Amino acid sequence: MIGVVRALVRRECHSEGVAEESSNPQFGRPFASLRVTAVVPSRLEISGRPRAPETVRGFVYTFFTWRQQGQRRAMSRFTQRLEQASTETKSLVCVGLDPDPTRMPVDSVYEFNQAIVDATAGIVCAYKPNLAFYEALGLPGLEDLHKTIAHIRDSTPGAIIIGDAKRGDIGPSAQAYAKALFQVWGFDAVTINAWGGEDTVTPFLEDETKGVFVWCRGSNPGSADFQDVRITTDDGPMALYRNMALACQQWDTKGNLGLVVGATVPEQLKEIRAVCPNMPFLIPGVGAQGGDLEAAVRLGSDSRGRAALINSSRGIIYASSGRDFAQAAAREAEKLRTSINQVLEADDKGWP
Amino acid sequence: MIGVVRALVRRECHSEGVAEESSNPQFGRPFASLRVTAVVPSRLEISGRPRAPETVRGFVYTFFTWRQQGQRRAMSRFTQRLEQASTETKSLVCVGLDPDPTRMPVDSVYEFNQAIVDATAGIVCAYKPNLAFYEALGLPGLEDLHKTIAHIRDSTPGAIIIGDAKRGDIGPSAQAYAKALFQVWGFDAVTINAWGGEDTVTPFLEDETKGVFVWCRGSNPGSADFQDVRITTDDGPMALYRNMALACQQWDTKGNLGLVVGATVPEQLKEIRAVCPNMPFLIPGVGAQGGDLEAAVRLGSDSRGRAALINSSRGIIYASSGRDFAQAAAREAEKLRTSINQVLEADDKGWP
Structure with a gap:
């Protein structure tokens, strides 16, 4: 399962990071980790809630950008x-x-x-x-x-x-x-x-x-x-x-x-x-x-x-x-x- | 067969005209009539030569625009x-x-x-x-x-x-x-x-x-x-x-x-x-x-x-x-x- 997330991450962030387990992601605020579950590759969940692949991709992108910067996503x-x-x-x-x-x-x-x-x-x-x-x-x-x-x-x-x-x-x-x-x-x-x-x-x-x-x-x-x-x-x-x-x-x-x-x-x-x-x-x-x-x-x-x-x-x-x-x-x-x-x-x- | 051409014409020219038989269409010059043959609806010929539907549509459009104007296609x-x-x-x-x-x-x-x-x-x-x-x-x-x-x-x-x-x-x-x-x-x-x-x-x-x-x-x-x-x-x-x-x-x-x-x-x-x-x-x-x-x-x-x-x-x-x-x-x-x-x-x- 983590492989799917890794693939998403590689694709979206050009990074080798892996999604960490648990914690509650909140839009718009920094979060320390993100729980993405791929029930099957085409059915993804965030914190247990089913989400469209694009939404997951958005989350994963945001998460890694934030983590890389140690703060909110790329706030210019x-x-x-x-x-x-x-x-x-x-x-x-x-x-x-x-x-x-x-x-x-x-x-x-x-x-x-x-x-x-x-x-x-x-x-x-x-x-x-x-x-x-x-x-x-x-x-x-x-x-x-x-x-x-x-x-x-x-x-x-x-x-x-x-x-x-x-x-x-x-x-x-x-x-x-x-x-x-x-x-x-x-x-x-x-x-x-x-x-x-x-x-x-x-x-x-x-x-x-x-x-x-x-x-x-x-x-x-x-x-x-x-x-x-x-x-x-x-x-x-x-x-x-x-x-x-x-x-x-x-x-x-x-x-x-x-x-x-x-x-x-x-x-x-x-x-x-x-x-x-x-x-x-x-x-x-x-x-x-x-x-x-x-x-x-x-x-x-x-x-x-x-x-x-x-x-x-x-x-x-x-x-x-x-x-x-x-x-x-x-x-x-x-x-x-x-x-x-x-x-x-x-x-x-x-x-x- | 003419039905296909008629449909093309209606669609492209918003006209009820029908394609006439025979004569040799030449690009870029006025022509009096156009022979479009639909061998099957998806296989069209112009003057006996197979052409892609888009090309036929282009011809038909051109033909009727010209004919309506009695001269070359809409030469502004x-x-x-x-x-x-x-x-x-x-x-x-x-x-x-x-x-x-x-x-x-x-x-x-x-x-x-x-x-x-x-x-x-x-x-x-x-x-x-x-x-x-x-x-x-x-x-x-x-x-x-x-x-x-x-x-x-x-x-x-x-x-x-x-x-x-x-x-x-x-x-x-x-x-x-x-x-x-x-x-x-x-x-x-x-x-x-x-x-x-x-x-x-x-x-x-x-x-x-x-x-x-x-x-x-x-x-x-x-x-x-x-x-x-x-x-x-x-x-x-x-x-x-x-x-x-x-x-x-x-x-x-x-x-x-x-x-x-x-x-x-x-x-x-x-x-x-x-x-x-x-x-x-x-x-x-x-x-x-x-x-x-x-x-x-x-x-x-x-x-x-x-x-x-x-x-x-x-x-x-x-x-x-x-x-x-x-x-x-x-x-x-x-x-x-x-x-x-x-x-x-x-x-x-x-x-x-």
């Missing part, structure tokens, strides 16, 4: 910062800053963003400008983005700034994008597209103070087209998004990789969280896209009710089309924070 | 412009303008690009700036890109300018990216990432004067990670890149969609070309990446030896690290054009 400086930002604001809310001149009640993108940021600082833990909206405005739009980033840094330095760029390209181009997003723009984290595979992802991971969210399962209808296809693997059939989540777990040697998973697909969210129990998840799709908030919080956060960013863009920033847009945004952000925290508290995972 | 104004650019220069060569300050023999990106463009005009049919390299240089880099585009327009107005951006995002963001790339930057064509499915692709297709190359099968090693996975479909198992090519064919209602397929993977190139006999292909990977040029030309072009852009970036623009970089680039571009044309001529597909 990015994930520490993210956790701190959430704890300080008692908030998992991320605000998407997607300026659309046809919907903004003021002319200046920078003034619009500035007002939103000033009104929501302390209520939300992160801001996520989507680069598409700034690029659509040409160089002046990019200048506004630059000023927006500087303003967030000045006015609420603890907040995480995520460049929603969904970039992805082969080696040298991926390096150039990483440089652009982290060094030129100065984002704390970015979203990327892993369609090009490992060598398109790893250039983004080099600096463990920076977070990288791979677009794993989107919130939009079209995400089903390719992300949900059933594929055949050595481990049997599975959906491609699951395969991508497993690959990301292997690539995440510094603990700064996260996943984008939509709130509109709770089943997939649950499945991916089981595969990646500790990764930070960026969860779009609540608000304008109609995702189920309660499910997003419960299924998307880790076992402690952390490591999740619940994003709302249009639902917050366009809450009012009048001059009170910033106050309305703050009200919506506060409402979202409260709703999320009610779910956490109901599960005994509230803020300290 | 973009593909007309592309064909004209190739014919005028007798060239399938595309030059990747990827400025890297550590390799450029001059300081100014704009001067570097300008010299390359001036030296290669008339030898190549297209230029492809990869946005990553400009973004890595901040706003000044983007200003250089702007000036580069303007210079190409002025000095060689027939050339196609492709924004290698590999963008992809959900609906409203995809619209914003399309606006940025086509209206703000003014590219003739772009590369995009279809990971997010149909609603992330279609916003780019609206203007049939603009080309859209979907990243189908990359030239880099990591592209195997997700693009080559075997998936199960109603049509049986197939690689995901093939599934994506089939989807793109369905989405291409205006004839302005193309595919990016690497020269480093001739088998995949051949397979995808069989599925999409007429689409323009952007083919990276010759030159620095070591792809097989002869295979790329033979397998990547359409039946007439057209509808292909063979891209080389580093192999051309960094041919010399001295002050003669532009002349060296012209020599390499000329060498590439000649090598490509020798393959075309050997197959009796040379330029008129």
